[in-house]
Amino acid sequence: MTTPQCNPKASYLAHSDAIDQAMKRVLDSGRYILGEECEAFERSFAEFCGVGHCIGVASGTDAIELILRALGVGRGDLVATVANTAVATVAAIERAGATPVFADIEDGFVLSPESLDSLLASTKGVKAVVAVHLFGLCADMDRLSAVTSKYGIPVVEDCAQAHGAVCSGRRAGSIGVAGAFSFYPTKNLGAFGDGGAITTGDAALAERIRALRQYGWRTRFISSEPGVNSRLDELQAAILNVKLASLDDGNDRRRAIAGIYFDGLKNRLGLENLPHDLPGRRHVYHQFVIRVRRRDEVKKELDSLGVGTAVHYPVPVHLQPAFKDRIRICVPLSKTEAFNDEILSLPMFPELPPDCARSVVDAIGKAIR
Ligand SMILES: *Cc1c(COP(=O)(O)O)cnc(C)c1O
Numbered sequence: 174m175t176t177p178q179c180n181p182k183a184s185y186l187a188h189s190d191a192i193d194q195a196m197k198r199v200l201d202s203g204r205y206i207l208g209e210e211c212e213a214f215e216r217s218f219a220e221f222c223g224v225g226h227c228i229g230v231a232s233g234t235d236a237i238e239l240i241l242r243a244l245g246v247g248r249g250d251l252v253a254t255v256a257n258t259a260v261a262t263v264a265a266i267e268r269a270g271a272t273p274v275f276a277d278i279e280d281g282f283v284l285s286p287e288s289l290d291s292l293l294a295s296t297k298g299v300k301a302v303v304a305v306h307l308f309g310l311c312a313d314m315d316r317l318s319a320v321t322s323k324y325g326i327p328v329v330e331d332c333a334q335a336h337g338a339v340c341s342g343r344r345a346g347s348i349g350v351a352g353a354f355s356f357y358p359t360k361n362l363g364a365f366g367d368g369g370a371i372t373t374g375d376a377a378l379a380e381r382i383r384a385l386r387q388y389g390w391r392t393r394f395i396s397s398e399p400g401v402n403s404r405l406d407e408l409q410a411a412i413l414n415v416k417l418a419s420l421d422d423g424n425d426r427r428r429a430i431a432g433i434y435f436d437g438l439k440n441r442l443g444l445e446n447l448p449h450d451l452p453g454r455r456h457v458y459h460q461f462v463i464r465v466r467r468r469d470e471v472k473k474e475l476d477s478l479g480v481g482t483a484v485h486y487p488v489p490v491h492l493q494p495a496f497k498d499r500i501r502i503c504v505p506l507s508k509t510e511a512f513n514d515e516i517l518s519l520p521m522f523p524e525l526p527p528d529c530a531r532s533v534v535d536a537i538g539k540a541i542r
Contacts, residue, residue: 183524210410226379229405233355237265306335309459334459437534
């Protein structure tokens with residue numbers, strides 16, 4: 174018996190009747206792109222996040238790219254973000270035509286406002302910041318906006334791992350100028366294919382993104398500016414309409430599993446090596462990432478004990494083969510690099526039985542002995 178690190182099929186099985194019916198409804202409707210399901214999802218997800226506007230797109234990567242383009246960010250501009258993220262964050266910045274620059278992280282694995290401040294003070298041409306709410310914890314948006322407001326730069330939220338997370342009473346995606354969401358199957362809100370969405374309170378920005386996602390059309394067949402094809406299809410939207418209803422419940426289950434891990438491991442690993450809520454910030458545990466010494470050996474040992482783990486991510490973006498020779502390093506990325514050899518993601522998905530989580534704790538006890 175092994176415990177997988179994640180299990181997207183379990184989320185299908187938990188809702189299979191409703192999902193099968195929703196898919197059938199779409200197939201019978203004859204409308205497969207930008208129809209009622211997408212519109213309904215956009216309305217419900219905007220309400221869930223507490224924003225005025227939501228635009229469904231084809232992926233989380235597209236969501237980031239389209240926000241940047243709609244903000245007027247492009248060739249010759251720099252965009253600041255972190256290097257310990259899905260390569261997607263940085264790929265999206267480059268696809269918008271801009272150049273990524275990196276700031277360091279703080280405890281909780283999220284963008285450090287102090288490091289961002291020294292980056293912005295020393296580097297000219299940064300037009301936007303992409304703050305990644307990594308592993309389900311929001312970056313400290315209050316401290317970040319205190320920094321960026323000095324420079325008059327907008328903060329885009331990468332919410333791909335933070336559906337439902339809260340910072341200072343506001344949900345991820347409602348705090349910065351806009352939020353980018355991914356519905357990749359393993360995310361806290363996952364489709365069964367690719368999908369994404371953009372949330373914003375800015376009506377003009379939303380209107381421009383709506384045009385950009387479909388060839389720059391404001392009127393059908395008339396491109397008012399160059400756009401792309403990035404739409405949330407009706408099948409994925411129908412699945413998301415079913416699954417959105419249980420997102421809060423799924424996040425509560427993740428938090429319960431995190432509680433079992435935290436209580437079982439705090440005496441062995443120390444609080445600083447375990448994820449937890451921070452003041453004003455409610456974690457939704459997309460991943461439960463611990464820091465351990467001899468990480469690769471511990472991972473192997475857990476493997477042999479039947480516990481699946483993962484490393485998110487094995488190589489920071491600025492050291493990846495596709496980036497390392499051309500990335501401009503402006504400020505030290507000391508914590509990004511130091512944490513990187515120690516991180517280990519434990520099994521985490523809403524359907525993981527609490528008993529399995531307790532066995533994971535026991536296995537870690539053996540593996541780190
Ligand atoms: C998954 C993810 C993305 C990209 O989303 P896709 O839908 O796969 O394009 C972007 N940023 C982060 C932090 C992610 O985890």
